[in-house]
Amino acid sequence: MSMDKIVALCKRRGFLFPSSEIYGGLNGFWDYGPLGVELKRNVKEAWWKDMVSGHDELTQIEGTPASFQMVGLDCSIIMHPQVWKCSGHYDLFHDYMVDCKESKKRYRHDQLRGRWLKAKEQSVFISSQTGGEEGLEETQTRALKFLGMRNKQVGDLEWESGMVSLLTVKDFSVVLAPDATQLGTLTEPREFNLMFKTFVGALAGEEGAAFLRPETAQGIFVNFKNVVDSTRVKTPFGIAQIGKSFRNEITPRNFTFRSREFEQMEIEFFCHPNQSQAWYKWWRDRRYQWYTNLGLSPERLILREHEPSELSHYSCGTADIEYAFPFLPQGEFGELEGIAHRADFDLRSHQEGKLVKDGETLIVENGADGKPRHKGSGKDLQYFDDRVRERYWPHVIEPSAGADRGTLAFLCEAYAEEPVEGGEVRTVMRFHPRIAPVKAAIFPLVNREGMPEKAKELYRSLKGDFGVQYDDGGAIGRRYRRQDEAGTPVCITIDGQTMTDNTVTWRDRDSLQQIRVPFGEIETRLRSLLKP
RNA sequence: GCGGGCGUAGCUCAAUGGCUAGAGCACCUGCCUUCCAAGCAGGAUGUUGUGGGUUCGAGUCCCAUCGCCCGCUCCA
Numbered sequence: 001m002s003m004d005k006i007v008a009l010c011k012r013r014g015f016l017f018p019s020s021e022i023y024g025g026l027n028g029f030w031d032y033g034p035l036g037v038e039l040k041r042n043v044k045e046a047w048w049k050d051m052v053s054g055h056d057e058l059t060q061i062e063g064t065p066a067s068f069q070m071v072g073l074d075c076s077i078i079m080h081p082q083v084w085k086c087s088g089h090y091d092l093f094h095d096y097m098v099d100c101k102e103s104k105k106r107y108r109h110d111q112l113r114g115r116w117l118k119a120k121e122q123s124v125f126i127s128s129q130t131g132g133e134e135g136l137e138e139t140q141t142r143a144l145k146f147l148g149m150r151n152k153q154v155g156d157l158e159w160e161s162g163m164v165s166l167l168t169v170k171d172f173s174v175v176l177a178p179d180a181t182q183l184g185t186l187t188e189p190r191e192f193n194l195m196f197k198t199f200v201g202a203l204a205g206e207e208g209a210a211f212l213r214p215e216t217a218q219g220i221f222v223n224f225k226n227v228v229d230s231t232r233v234k235t236p237f238g239i240a241q242i243g244k245s246f247r248n249e250i251t252p253r254n255f256t257f258r259s260r261e262f263e264q265m266e267i268e269f270f271c272h273p274n275q276s277q278a279w280y281k282w283w284r285d286r287r288y289q290w291y292t293n294l295g296l297s298p299e300r301l302i303l304r305e306h307e308p309s310e311l312s313h314y315s316c317g318t319a320d321i322e323y324a325f326p327f328l329p330q331g332e333f334g335e336l337e338g339i340a341h342r343a344d345f346d347l348r349s350h351q352e353g354k355l356v357k358d359g360e361t362l363i364v365e366n367g368a369d370g371k372p373r374h375k376g377s378g379k380d381l382q383y384f385d386d387r388v389r390e391r392y393w394p395h396v397i398e399p400s401a402g403a404d405r406g407t408l409a410f411l412c413e414a415y416a417e418e419p420v421e422g423g424e425v426r427t428v429m430r431f432h433p434r435i436a437p438v439k440a441a442i443f444p445l446v447n448r449e450g451m452p453e454k455a456k457e458l459y460r461s462l463k464g465d466f467g468v469q470y471d472d473g474g475a476i477g478r479r480y481r482r483q484d485e486a487g488t489p490v491c492i493t494i495d496g497q498t499m500t501d502n503t504v505t506w507r508d509r510d511s512l513q514q515i516r517v518p519f520g521e522i523e524t525r526l527r528s529l530l531k532p
Numbered sequence: 533g534c535g536g537g538c539g540u541a542g543c544u545c546a547a548u549g550g551c552u553a554g555a556g557c558a559c560c561u562g563c564c565u566u567c568c569a570a571g572c573a574g575g576a577u578g579u580u581g582u583g584g585g586u587u588c589g590a591g592u593c594c595c596a597u598c599g600c601c602c603g604c605u606c607c608a
Contacts, residue, residue, distance in 0.1 A: 003601095004601085007600095008543075011542090011543095012542065012543070012558095018599075018600085021599090023582095023598090024581065024582065024597090024598045024599055025581095025598075025599050025600085026598095026599090027598090027599070027600095092608095093607095097533095097606090099533070106533060106534095106605075106606065108606095194607080249607080250533080250605090250606050250607055251533090251605085251606070251607080253601090327601095335608090420568075421568080424568090424569070426568085426569085443567095445565095445566055445567065446565060446566060447565090448565095449566095451566095473560095474569085475565070475567090475568085475569075475570060475571095476565090476566085476567050476568070477567070477568035477569060477570075478568080478569045478570090479568085479569090480567080480568045480569085481568070481569050482569085484568090491568095493567070495566060495567075496566055497566090505567070507567080507568085512568075514567070514568095
């Protein structure tokens, strides 16, 4: 299925528009139109209902170690800057980059290193991206080439230092960049920030610098104590949040898949360390199931467990739920959701200071001065279980879903073109009724003989409880096709027979079947269609 | 960030540097219409992505810029 057609339908029918389009658009930002906003709201509401408000904490679900509670949260987008230092985002997302004017390549300033070499009466810095033995070899080869010497003249090279970081180099005019043939092709280091920087207070200045959150999860961790103290939740329990996040993606691409402003649906699930592996597996499988329940085909949806080498420094298990988007090459998948076992990394980091892995354990990362690199809050974020009088940092399972990515996957999955009688091709969005933007359309078969009045009466009676549309424009077939493109599961037509026996035509979007349904059954039928 | 391609009506596309930028579909109004984009009559639709330049004359040629797509890079 071609992505172009899906994008075109989204634009034409009002699912998605480029942001600020009349001014030429803005790369990495998108707007949801009238149909799109309903679709995305339905996705978010299905998630919130299935994960939070509809959760039964009294009953133990089969396959889980225990019953559990779920509560929600909605925290501010701008938080104390220290949050992002302790979470690791500041270090991970905040780099200085240097560009090579000759090779057009870009490097992280702190990742380049090299050796000083005496050459032609001056000192030059032969740089490399690799360290260790490999780096020594590489700088040697490059030095020979740069000086136009033969391999057997290796012994004549006059090295003035071992491998040192580019950070120690002040004068870039004597640096040979890793892919350059001449000196001084690197630009000055430029700040490269994947987090959106902003300023709190009317007066711009570094002391007011802050960041738009790159994820919603940290708001949950920093409110962990507040929630525990205010709600009587006991482990195991989860805190959920839906909200906007912001990342300065280098290459926004693939429609809304990689946007700079996006919405997340995240859960931090706090449990006893002994049970965390069991919970991790259960959440992973449950979240996969959620997507298939809402219509994503298992043929296009995979649950991919990360290789140990792929894992973040703190994680002891991560799985991605990935969808075979039409814009990806055959056999490739794009991430919809990550389910990570984060252990006690976050709570401890916000208490003690940013942690790093030391062998199998996590310790506070120290700066050059021997003090914590990023100081924590110092607040006790341990959980005290007064049922067994035990104090501990709960381990955390984090199912983190992209609302826009999920919505995009549902759009791609729903899109279908199929031949119909008469050689025509019909375009239909086969949304699960729960997420369909419009639940039912109401038509009078013709605009006379009391049909419009009867149809409007039905429309008004349903409008309060369901997203329904009224349409009396053009021929009936045209109206059906219009609703097919919007993904409306049911069209209800008031016709001549309605006037005599009080039944309507109930037309199914996918099968095109028409049945007669008594007026009084309409609401019940719609309701059962929308059951989870 | 680099390289390539593209940008004309809501959509698909025309228009040799030269007349008022057209056609089909879709859309709107009316008529007609008893079930899957039917018919008839009429109607509206454009700063040719944007800004400069060359030219008597630019949708067409040049430059810049924005956006989209593809590949690389980057990121994870």
